[in-house]
Amino acid sequence: MTTEPASANLRVLVVDDEELARLRLRSLVGDCPQPKAEVVGEAGNATQALVWLQSQHCDLMLLDIHMPGRDGMQLAAELRTMPSPPAIVFVTAHAEHALQAFELEAVDYLTKPVRRERLHAALQRVAQRMAIAPPVVAPTEDAEPVVIVSDRGRVVRVPVSDVLYLKAELKYVTLRTAQHTYVLDDALSDLEQRLGDRFIRVHRNALVAKKAVRALERRIIAGTDDEGGESWAVRVAPVDEWLAVSRRQATAVREALVAAGL
Incomplete structure (x- = not known):
């Protein structure tokens, strides 16, 4: 034995x-x-x-x-x-x-x-x-970064590549993926620093993944400074949602569209 x-x-x-x-x-x-x-x-x-x-x-x-x-x-x-x-x-x-x-x-x-x-x-x-996992795992520079969120009592790791946009609301930040919407307590400015150049600030209250930017148009967007009139807005794919773009960020968004060949 x-x-x-x-x-x-x-x-x-x-x-x-x-x-x-x-x-x-x-x-x-x-x-x-x-x-x-x-x-x-x-x-x-x-x-x-x-x-x-x-x-x-x-x-x-x-x-x-x-x-x-x-x-x-x-x-x-x-x-x-x-x-x-x-x-x-x-x-x-x-x-x-x-x-x-x-x-x-x-x-x-x-x-x-x-x-x-x-x-x-x-x-x-x-x-x-x-x-x-293999017996020895060395840290790699290209490891997929994640955003840690709390969702109905669960802790969820959301790959940064899945994030379409982050939008600051009154006391929290909304994180949007193609399938889910999560709520974060982090400040948008802190998230911007952590996420790096994959994202572009389109407004003081919103960051959008560059790969998700599909169009820049003049539209009427509720809750913006131009309430009741047209303002620049960006379409986010694949959810087909429109987010307001401030005048000062419009040029940077156009450049992102050009770089993506759109």
């Missing part, structure tokens, strides 16, 4: 400043029927975790956020600079950091008290990712 090699199990490092929290996570990990997982180390703060990683390895880090010294977000950001970092699942009492967590490419975000079923689902996601 042969025994299963230890490498067949997910190797888990628990990082939490509370001993009871680490003990509970160790118990929950051990109870997971599939995939098999084992806690191979514990750390009470970010510094201890980094010291542990200098001589040992893990497949997954169960990471608290609020800890003495560097918090879990700072540690996760530092781990991303490693050539082959462990997967991260945040385990925290604070739900408000979920969007930032997924921007750091966390596999999952669990809130305390952690339910056994949720932890096991997170372990399954990690195992699935490891089965698909």
Whole structure:
């Protein structure tokens, strides 16, 4: 009779400043029927975790956020600079950091008290990712960037290539794709800097993907400064929606149309 090699199990490092929290996570990990997982180390703060990683390895880090010294977000950001970092699942009492967590490419975000079923689902996601990904994944310059949005309680990664336009409303920003409309809390100016030159500002309240620009015409657009009269507007494909274009941006939009051969 042969025994299963230890490498067949997910190797888990628990990082939490509370001993009871680490003990509970160790118990929950051990109870997971599939995939098999084992806690191979514990750390009470970010510094201890980094010291542990200098001589040992893990497949997954169960990471608290609020800890003495560097918090879990700072540690996760530092781990991303490693050539082959462990997967991260945040385990925290604070739900408000979920969007930032997924921007750091966390596999999952669990809130305390952690339910056994949720932890096991997170372990399954990690195992699935490891089965698909090669053993060593180097960061690539051409990786598809994403916009992280919250949609009815779910955190969704929207590829930037799917975004048609972003429009500032009263207290939020609408992100439009061909299939969905999402609401963001980010400032439009911040999004403009992050999205780069794939997008063009057509108005103080709107950014449009250059590839989605199809026409520039004089039209009557409700809610513009020229209420009741015609103003420049751009047609966005494939949704066939029209967005107002300010006078100062009309030239830049025309140049984008010319560059696209339209």
